Amino acid sequence: MPLIAILPGDGIGPEVTREARRVLERVGDFTFEEAPVGGAAYRETGHPLPEATLALARRSDAVLFGAIGDPEFEAIERSLRPEAALLGIRKELNLFANLRPAKLFAGLEDASSLRPEIARSIDVMIVRELTGDVYFGEKGHRKTPEGLREGHDLMRYDEREVERIARVGFETAMRRKKRLCSVDKANVLETSQLWRDVVIEVSADYPDVTLSHMYVDNAAMQLVRDPGQFDVIVTGNLFGDILSDQASMCAGSIGMLPSASLSGEGGRGMYEPIHGSAPDIAGQGKANPCAAILSAAMLLRYSLGMAAEADRIEAAVAKAITDGARTADLGGSLSTTAMAEAVLAALA
């Protein structure tokens, strides 16, 4: 029986993974093991990513991750903050490819920040590089020669890192509408110039894919002007982080966007909503569980080869929404559990 590791994390993480687990239990037979991560783990063990949690992630067939982040730990040493656990798992499991689909579910036009006719056109897969860039470069605080405090974070990619994520971008485009837009800032950044050069080199292997390049500032603008122009976006870690939160509001809510983080080695992956621990609504039963439920569907599709069950879950979310189920972020009043129950009812 497949082993699914559940790392609920902080804030709304446990609230939404609980509901995603119920949906998984409905569609198949799995063994679940849970372990603490983030601030919750730090409180329990003194470390945000305990050895036992990482070991569970390694021996599982797939990881369902909730969210981490706790205002209480915002000022402690960076390596002990909740975020270090998430970055640590991504790095340790070599999860370099992060797929973040943004699509508007019919009926959510009113929840989108865009006009309905524009909102309806969004159906983009953001392929975000996840283990490099300014996130993992050398960083720190130091003093300038004049004695001023200086913070620094090195942005870097080597050609191998760019090539492998570019290939994921092209392969993803091959399975969709065969249009790939590489987003960078090559007009200013050397890291981006290398990115662009390597993406162009890789494109020779994918003659059927139409490749375009866009600077990230323009991409942010185009994403709200005409999101329908994008099929697949491939971009670096930082730009992908920002553009995916932006895309979520085109699609109705950050509570709707799932993600898959993959290594390309076997089927192992980690699946998580793109949102965080939402301290402002944590513990109130207000969180939208759909991003976590849809992440569970991606888990079945990408790690467990259960595409039919993944389709069923996605169809159930779509049906619950067309039937009018809405949490507060979508303009409704359903609780987290009631929203999940609407999805479960639609599954039956």
Ligand SMILES: NC(=O)c1ccc[n+]([C@@H]2O[C@H](COP(=O)([O-])OP(=O)(O)OC[C@H]3O[C@@H](n4cnc5c(N)ncnc54)[C@H](O)[C@@H]3O)[C@@H](O)[C@H]2O)c1
């Ligand atoms: N992958 C992750 O675990 C992850 C992602 C982003 C942020 N974080 C962390 O989360 C903490 C809070 O960060 P933030 O406030 O910038 O981002 P956030 O995504 O947690 O919240 C941003 C806003 O969106 C709302 N929101 C988020 N998820 C929602 C859901 N499922 N349903 C309804 N509303 C939802 C929140 O209430 C908040 O108003 C920080 O510690 C941050 O580092 C973690």
Ligand SMILES: CC(C)[C@H](C(=O)O)[C@@H](O)C(=O)O
């Ligand atoms: C919490 C943070 C480290 C994380 C990121 O920046 O990757 C989050 O924003 C995300 O999108 O998963």
Ligand SMILES: [Mg+2]
């Ligand atoms: Mg983010």
